[in-house]
Amino acid sequence: MQTGPQPADFADVRATNLAVVLRHVRAHGPVSRAGIAAATGLNKATVSSLVADLIERRLLRETGLAENRIGRPATMLVLDGSAYAAIGIEVTGDHLTAVAVDLAGEQLLSWRRAFPGREAEPGRGVSAIAALAGRAAARAGTRGRQVLGLTVGVPGLVDEAGAVRSSAALGWSDVDLRGDLLKALRKPEYDVAVDNDANLAALAEQRYGGHDGARNLVYLAGETGLGAGLIVDGRLLRGGRGFTGEIGRIRLHGGTLEELAGIESLIQRALPDADAEGPVTDFAPEVERVAAAARAGDARALEALRDVGRHLGHGLSLLNHLLDPEVIVLGGYFVPLAEWLIPAAGTDGATVTTSAIGPGAAAVGGAARVLDALDAGVLPALAG
Known part of the structure; x- marks a missing residue:
């Protein structure tokens, strides 16, 4: 033998x-x-x-x-970008973003839809994701594109099988999202995958973010949760169970980093009437209100931004000293607030910048993950 x-x-x-x-x-x-x-x-x-x-x-x-x-x-x-499409979907607590790109990186569609998030049962959420994915695939098909794959990015712990083990932002626990999507989409011909949203956003920054030569990169997601995607030596760091990057769970003096520096916490501290009409379910208008108040010199908003920025700096310092990245990228709702957050955070020797991709980076990263498979040699079959 x-x-x-x-x-x-x-x-x-x-x-x-x-x-x-x-x-x-x-x-x-x-x-x-x-x-x-x-x-x-x-x-x-x-x-x-x-x-x-x-x-x-x-x-x-x-x-x-x-x-x-x-x-x-x-x-x-x-x-040649004319024959294929890769689809990515980002799931947050308040919206879905769908993106389709071709092999050459041209964006074929970019859609944003309201999403019930934690207000709905997982089954309703899965149906909404599947419906958006199906429409995106159909649109690509009408343009003569073969869909190579779909990747869905979710805030929280996602295992290798595509099950969402825990997502505080969505209120989900042990949801077999990939399996449920395959059923809802009636076992499509293209591959379906599910990953952590910050992981996918890091892939998007690596491929499309303009950080040429950066083999060590950190993406900090500023959505309804607080997670980090980590590129180390050119590859996504996943860990033993695939649960890396949960920086929001790090406990600092006064609470977890997510409690101290998360977007929800910032809104509540910056806006006196943030909870007047119940819990915030659409964060974009509230973040814009915080930015407008800061530009107007509102003392409460400025103090909240400095406080959140300082706590954020503690988390960035940990990442910087552990991983020594070439660049740390702030994404999501941190982007419109970065002019106040970054100075308060301090760079601690690291290059800290904002995402050039902007909202929906995890959706772009979902599509990038599909295209990365081509780079690894998983090619579409020859016709006929």
Whole structure:
């Protein structure tokens, strides 16, 4: 019996090489076949065969542009975004965001819908998510796009099987969200996945956020919960059970970080009438009210922002000293309040910035997760 490492299957080697070429064109396109061969170490004949395969799969296309060079001009290659779509959905306590992007990164749709969150039973929430996902997939289909996958981002603890083990923001416990979505969507042909929202937002920042070369990045979600997505050495850090990044549960003097620096806490402290009509269920207008009050010099709002920023700084300091990231990105509702929060937090040597993607970063990250699978060699089948 043969033991030890086994030789790689030819199909596996080819899939790996197809992914190498695809990644190179995404990062450096437009690029020629010769340029790919020189950069990757693959021989020219192999590159030509791989490129032909990727063109047939409608993942690459020739632009017809010629690079400046001595001798015969070379045909340049770029990503072909026309055939496929990846869908991401972000779930928060007060809204859903759906995004679809193509392989080239072009946004095909961006929808925001009200969501009952913790006010509704999980079954009603699953139905709302499935309905939005189904409409997004149908819209992509009417544009001639094959949906490669759907990823849903949820605040809270999400296990590897796509079950939401705990979400305080939604009031959910042990909800088999992936399984329920597969049933509601009638076992679609595309892959369905569920992940933590901050994890997906970190993937979005890594792929689309303009942080070129940053292999260590922290995304701090400022939605109805407080979580962090952690990119370490270029990869998403997941931990033994997939429950990393729950920074809101860290206990500081006076309470947990979420209690001291979460958006709900900030609204209650900054606005004297925040609870006048019951619990806040739509946070965007309230956050805008806080920002308007701060711009007007309201003492209560400014004091609340300084206090929350200071507590936030304690959490950022912990992340900075533990992970030494190149950049810490504030997202969600922290973005419109960043001009007050960041100075109060202090950088402690770290680069702290706001998300360039803006609201719905986890939805964008859900789509990015699908496209990351292409980069890893999970390619759509050849037609016919």
